[in-house]
Amino acid sequence: MSQHAVRKQLDRFDDDFQKKIGGQQSREAFLFTDSKGNYLLRSVQRDDTIIKFVVKRGATSRNAKFVEELVGRISSCKSERPLVMVWLGTCEFTKIGAHRIISINSSETIDGVIERLVSIKTKILEVKSSAEVIFLSCPIFSITHWNEYQGHAIPETFADEDIKLQEIIESFNTKLDSLNSTTSGPKFSLDLVKSSRVRRGRSRRNIQTHISYNFKDLYLDGIHPIEILAKLWLRKLQNLLWYPYYRLKEEGHETFTIGPEKGKTYNSKHGYPCKAEQGIDDVKHEDLDALIIPGGFAPDYWRRDKRFLDLVRNVYQSGKPTAAICHGAWMFVSAKIIKGKKATCFIACKDDVENAGALYEDSPVVVDGNMITSRVPQDLPQFMSAIIAQLK
Secondary structure (H helix, E strand, O other), X not given: OOHHHHHHHHHHHHHHHHHHOOOOXXXXXXXXXXXXXXXXXXXXXXXXXXXXXXXXXXOOOOOHHHHHHHHHHXXXXXXXXXEEEEEOOOOOOEEEOHHHOEEEOOOOOHXXXXXXXXXXXXXXXXXXXXXXXXXXXXXXXXXXXXXXXXXXXXXXXXXXXXXXXXXXXXXHHHHHHXXXXXXXXXXXXXXXXXXXXXXXXXXXXXXXXXXXXXXXXXXXXXXXXXXXXHHHHHHHXXXXXXXXXXXXXXXXXXXXXXXXXXXXXXXXXXXXXXXXXXXXXXXXXXXXXXXXXXXXOHHHHHOOOHHHHHHHHHHHHOOOOEEEEHHHHHHHHHOOOXXXXXXXXXXXXXXXHHHOOOXXXXXXXXXXXXXXXXXXXXXXXXXXXXXXXXHO
């Protein structure tokens, strides 16, 4: 990704965030991290200190005193269901030598780090059993670019270590994902990806895509993000606080995600991974108190699957809160339950909703009986308030 692409993405997140901060923050949140956090912290403005930072330069899962500091903060926080984001890994798999030159730390193992992270989660839950702990993915970084920044005479000699490090981080992130019950948060490395199409031989059919990372333009020194990337990452983390899944959990409801296949991870258009806690074949409408359909491109796939349409229709016809935001209203159209109802949706779906017989309203939230609809992410505060009101 180029700086221009990062800036465009940041502008979208900034616009959403500025509209959201007028609403009530759903929960207290902590970011437990190494020096990456300092760069995000610098982009925090006085009016958006939503996340409390617990940062230590060079921190790893071995830093017992640093872990104790986090546990103490969680123990004394007033929130009933604090969100704790653990963002380590950068300093786990490299070691620093003379003149701040780094190399692969061959004495560290992925399983060893994972074991210590699980221990950190255990300590958090011992002092606050209702806390939600998320292990964030470690961004890919470059030993070569870091050592060049430190003035190494021949930094390209570390190219093979970069390849090995990328393999380590990818494996580490895969195991981290297995520790999270639902979301792992943003996949930060995706913001660094740049791809090029390379022709092998004369045939146009032999075109391959080569994936590389834009360390030079998006990192200050091979490890730490430039200002606009740091702010984008901060916005993505802040966005986690508005996810309906967590808002309902804060209210004390048992909440789970549903997907085509149980245990499989699905990525949003912004790169957010979400693991399906239940497969569609395992869910009975009689066991649900409410159903929320998210936006994005997922509804366009679900509306083609009779199993999802049956679930939506059955929950709605049972009189339980059935809610959809953004493109989620497509599910109501395809389930044939929206005719004659007042509803709203993302503007691109407006014609579909009206053609299905609904009475479209351009409002942050529209409630017609047990059908609840909203337009866009910035309507989430009103959307969730309407859902929670029907659940009480």
